Structures are given as structure tokens and as C-alpha cells.
Amino acid sequence: MRDDFLPLSRPALGEEEVAAVAESLRSGWITSGPRVAELEGIFREATGAPHAVAVTSATAGLHIVLSALGIGPGDEVATPSMTFASTVNQIVLRGATPVFADVDYGTLQVRPDALAARITSRTKAVIPVHFAGAPADLDPIRAAADRAGIPVIEDAAHAVGTVYKGVPAGGPPRPDTPGNIAIFSFHPIKNITTAEGGMVTCYDDAFAARLRLLRFHGIERDAWQRYGKGGTPHYDIREPGYKYNLTDLHAAVGVVQMRKVAGLNARRAELARRYFAGLSRVPGIDLPQAVPYAHSHSWHLFIVKVTGMDRDGFIGALAERNVGVGLHFPPCHLLSYVRERFGTREGDLPDTERAGKGIVSLPLFPGMSDADVDYVCEAIRESVQGVRR
Numbered sequence: 001m002r003d004d005f006l007p008l009s010r011p012a013l014g015e016e017e018v019a020a021v022a023e024s025l026r027s028g029w030i031t032s033g034p035r036v037a038e039l040e041g042i043f044r045e046a047t048g049a050p051h052a053v054a055v056t057s058a059t060a061g062l063h064i065v066l067s068a069l070g071i072g073p074g075d076e077v078a079t080p081s082m083t084f085a086s087t088v089n090q091i092v093l094r095g096a097t098p099v100f101a102d103v104d105y106g107t108l109q110v111r112p113d114a115l116a117a118r119i120t121s122r123t124k125a126v127i128p129v130h131f132a133g134a135p136a137d138l139d140p141i142r143a144a145a146d147r148a149g150i151p152v153i154e155d156a157a158h159a160v161g162t163v164y165k166g167v168p169a170g171g172p173p174r175p176d177t178p179g180n181i182a183i184f185s186f187h188p189i190k191n192i193t194t195a196e197g198g199m200v201t202c203y204d205d206a207f208a209a210r211l212r213l214l215r216f217h218g219i220e221r222d223a224w225q226r227y228g229k230g231g232t233p234h235y236d237i238r239e240p241g242y243k244y245n246l247t248d249l250h251a252a253v254g255v256v257q258m259r260k261v262a263g264l265n266a267r268r269a270e271l272a273r274r275y276f277a278g279l280s281r282v283p284g285i286d287l288p289q290a291v292p293y294a295h296s297h298s299w300h301l302f303i304v305k306v307t308g309m310d311r312d313g314f315i316g317a318l319a320e321r322n323v324g325v326g327l328h329f330p331p332c333h334l335l336s337y338v339r340e341r342f343g344t345r346e347g348d349l350p351d352t353e354r355a356g357k358g359i360v361s362l363p364l365f366p367g368m369s370d371a372d373v374d375y376v377c378e379a380i381r382e383s384v385q386g387v388r389r
């Protein structure tokens, strides 16, 4: 049994990130500036989207996107319930109603037919999630949204490096067509991190300009442009905005992380393959199923479903063996406030609820060794067999 605790996740940060932050600190410009501009450029290139707007979190990104779309009371937004609560919170905080679509039990991806069935004349947007780093099935989701004349907001919080049918998350379906709005997260558990941070990508020039206003008080030019050489200090505000601009200190970390992301994701994929090999014959554990369309998985999370024993007992047995785990996610339609306000209840979404009872996210981060994965697999085998320590 190992003495040290193996956490669910640990950010892959090294001396290059430390040096980038130090350089930014020494430069005399620490809030949004050249490093933010660089990170936005990297995202435009990586996704193929013409606009990238850096923000303080994916949640902040979602807030300004829903605001810029004018979503408010009386409107509905369709999304899976199997997602992080921040999405639902942001919909509700705008005064709108979240409506939930079921997922596929095996892949945990939102079912396009279920999402399409939730679209009504009140629906103002759909938010599919690229769950755990595999892409949602965007083509039929886009087709349904196009028929309704509403935008698709890709929740790409798990999807830096994810590819759907040859197109990166946040990218255009074909070079000649506009794509979706997409939101990425740089929280420390994610595939790249800036401590906290996020990025919105989009296609429409006016929409991007609106996001930039909402990100920073409603002021058209950020402080870097006003106080830098050749800038003018004047400004006007036509609409009040929020304070969601990413700082250069954070963006400096993101720039280094994006240089490394292909290698980091390749290591995640190796670890995932090792989990599949190590757990393939363990009874009472359902392994993640692959989505049935062309894709590249960024392996943000490795989520098993415990079916052969009590889930809390399983988590406790792993904790006894010094292994940390996560729950991604308790279904949103069963959160107390969502039930109370919107009347959602057990039985609404059978696959989400079945999955929700069994899901456990296993440790997965690039700094893990092969031996760490083997240790977790052995700990799981012992746990399901009821081996006492």
C-alpha cells in the first residue's frame, strides 16, 4: 500500500511556467496585455475560430455569452443535466429556465435526439458538453439548432485538444461555414491551466466585440490599449459590463501550457489505455464507451461506473488505499434548488440518473506514472472483491 496520497488531478506545471510568470511580473505589466493577446491568438489558431476572448473562467465566459445573446426571463436554454452546475447556475441567474436532455449511459454524451426534443419556441440556445474530453455529436445538434434558428454554445471546458470529425472543439464545421460559440476552462483540473481562466471562441465579429465590452466594464479598449504608448486615456461606456478580463500573469502560464498541450494530452491517452487494459476484466465496473463517430479524445477525465457494489463504499475503499477520486457530476436536475424552482425530479432522465448513481472519476493527470495507474487498478480489483486492508 502506498504511503502518499494519489490525487484525482494535479496540474502539469514546471519551470517554464514559473519563468513565464516571473517574466510577466518583471515586465511591469501584469493585468490583461501582451500575454493575453498571445493566448487569444494561440486559441484562434488552434480552433480555426476567428475570435477568441480570454476570461477569468469558463463560468464568466458563459455569463457574458448568455448576456450577449440577450437570454433572460421567459427564455429556455437546453443542456444536459450531466454537466457542471455552473452552466445551470448561469442560465438561472439570467432569469431563464434550464431544460434538461438525457445522455447516453455508455458515453455520457448528450443525446442529440433528446436535446432536439427539448427545443421549443422559447428555447434561445443549446449547450452541449464535450463530456470528459470526447466530443458531443455536434452535426445533428447543429442541424436541430439551425432549424430552430438558435445558437449552439459548445461547453468545451473539458475539450482543449478534442477533435470532432476532423474539426477541433470550437472550430468551424467546414471552412466556408460559421461555427458555434465555444467556452473553454483553464481550471487546475483541466487539460491546460492558468490557475483560473477561460476562453470564448466565436465567429461573428459584432458578437465578439460585444463579448469584449461585457468582459471589461463596457469599455471598448482595455487598459493596455489606453495606457500603452500611443494610447489615449479617454473612454465611453454605452452598456455596463462585468470585470472578467484574464490577467497577463495567468495568460503567461496558459501560453506555455498550450505549447505543451499535445504532449500532455498524449500522456493522458496513454494512461487511459492503461486503465482500459487494467480494468477490462474487473466485474462490477462499467468502463467508458467510445463515441461512435470520428474523434480525438483529450482524456480530461476517466470515469467508470460502479455497478457491483455501493458507490460510497467503493470511494471509501479507494480512500483507505490513498487514492482520491471525483464525481463528474451529480445530475443538475436533482440539485435541491433546481428541483424546488423547476419541479424536476427523479425519473425525468433515466440514463443520466443511472449513470449519476455509479460514476466515479479516477486519478488522471500527465504527471502520473504507469505504476500509479496499475496501483489504482489493483486497488479497484481489491475493492470490488471486498479485500480488507
Ligand SMILES: Cc1ncc(COP(=O)(O)O)c(C=O)c1O
Pocket: 056, 057, 058, 059, 060, 083, 084, 086, 087, 129, 155, 157, 158, 184, 185, 186, 187, 197, 198
Ligand atoms: C462541463 C463544465 N462546464 C463549465 C465548467 C466551469 O469552468 P470554470 O471552473 O472555468 O468556470 C466546468 C468546470 O469544472 C465544467 O466541468
